Amino acid sequence: MACYISLVFLLCFPAVYSGSHTLHYYVSMLSSPADGVPQYSIVVYADGLLLGRYNSDIRLAQFFIPSLNVFTEHLELQTKFAQRWQVYQERKMMFLMGFLNKTSDKGAIRVYQRKFACELEEDGTIGGYQEFALDGKEVITFDREREVFVSATQEAVIMLPQWNQYHGNAKGNKMYMENECIEHMKLYLPLITADLQKKDKPNVKVSSSESDSGVKLHCFVFGFYPRDVDVMWIKNVKHEIHSDEASQILPNPDGTYQIRVSVEVTPEEGATYSCRVDHSSLEKTMVVPFERESKQKITFILIGVALAVLLALSLGFYIQRKMKGFKGSRQSVSTEEQD
Missing domain, CATH: 3.30.500.10 (MHC class I-like antigen recognition-like)
Structure with a gap:
């Protein structure tokens, strides 16, 4: 049969x-x-x-x-x-x-x-x-x-x-x-x-980590279908950075695929880095920039929050001391009036 x-x-x-x-x-x-x-x-x-x-x-x-x-x-x-x-x-x-x-x-x-x-x-x-x-x-x-x-x-x-x-x-x-x-x-x-014939567009996340020689950049591409995809790191918009690590396209449980491409770089003043992704589901090449300032922005935000909290505490302490001084002077006046 x-x-x-x-x-x-x-x-x-x-x-x-x-x-x-x-x-x-x-x-x-x-x-x-x-x-x-x-x-x-x-x-x-x-x-x-x-x-x-x-x-x-x-x-x-x-x-x-x-x-x-x-x-x-x-x-x-x-x-x-x-x-x-x-x-x-x-x-x-x-x-x-x-x-x-x-x-x-x-x-x-x-x-x-x-x-x-x-x-x-x-x-x-x-x-x-x-x-x-x-x-x-x-x-x-x-x-x-x-x-x-x-x-x-x-x-x-x-x-x-x-x-x-x-x-x-x-x-x-x-x-x-x-x-x-x-x-x-x-x-x-x-x-x-x-x-x-179905097509699922890729999701892209870029990140970094410390390395012995400088910084390692990671481009994680996931959720795409069909399997074939081209992922590379680009320096200053046009220069391809070759990776020393073998990057494998791996299957996801839902039938889509994922890949991570990592490169080691020595950060230079004014240099830009971005992850470029080519896939059949995309109308044009996807370019996701890596922003080195992101960590600094987070740090500045945290410092700003800490300063705001410190200022609020200082202001509260100042007001509390003033109130105590005001209450003390009121008590003195009341005592004088009673005498």
């Missing part, structure tokens, strides 16, 4: 596949349970749009796009697949932890991550990639053309033979990437066209 539905949609909506498309699977697993966080989870995106999820708490595959809920049998199959897949991910995580000496610290929670993607180009060319990471550090990547996994770090070189022999299954990964993954993408695309 699921295959029949897939065939119907493939025949009825061929025009949907114009352009390039990507289907992403983000897998994460914790070495031990943590409060409020599923120990195992899979999140799926199509062209940056949050489609669905599975995790060890709900133990069901779910779509976030209501129009996709017609694929009930497909969801059931994805649920069974995700449950079986968890066993394989646990084995891979334990292998990486053991080889990288991450098992000695019993109190630490290790994070295993796997990113899997298939790509369909406008001319019909199929591509994709796959990455494995431990504690946020990329360890192994997949070479699709050679059907082999390769090391992303020097320490991973030694373990590659064992990984490719016992844990990689390069041939099976390539087959899934070029067949089932592409079929799933074609199944979803006809029903999410309107969702893919």
Whole structure:
């Protein structure tokens, strides 16, 4: 039945596949349970749009796009697949932890991550990639053309033979990437066209912090969709400042995205700094200036408030003393009159 539905949609909506498309699977697993966080989870995106999820708490595959809920049998199959897949991910995580000496610290929670993607180009060319990471550090990547996994770090070189022999299954990964993954993408695309066309404008906040060499400027851009965005710091309106930190676009729970771009600068007299944001939802480039005087303004305001309070207290004390003096003189007059 699921295959029949897939065939119907493939025949009825061929025009949907114009352009390039990507289907992403983000897998994460914790070495031990943590409060409020599923120990195992899979999140799926199509062209940056949050489609669905599975995790060890709900133990069901779910779509976030209501129009996709017609694929009930497909969801059931994805649920069974995700449950079986968890066993394989646990084995891979334990292998990486053991080889990288991450098992000695019993109190630490290790994070295993796997990113899997298939790509369909406008001319019909199929591509994709796959990455494995431990504690946020990329360890192994997949070479699709050679059907082999390769090391992303020097320490991973030694373990590659064992990984490719016992844990990689390069041939099976390539087959899934070029067949089932592409079929799933074609199944979803006809029903999410309107969702893919939505646009959410970014919010921008700029701030600063002290650094060893001067000042670090931060530009936090959040709440935007689609995923692609260009964020950079500009000095004196036209000079781009290159960041030494790698800036990653991260997903938000609501399906939008966020990114933070930071640069180190040595403040100069008269120099101006601003964060420039380019996004498809914007009619023109957004430029948010960083005002170094903002902290000084706050300081002046606080000093002004303190002086006002001090003045009020002094005035009150002065009036109180005057009143006491006035009462004393009145009492003297009354005594003289009584005498």
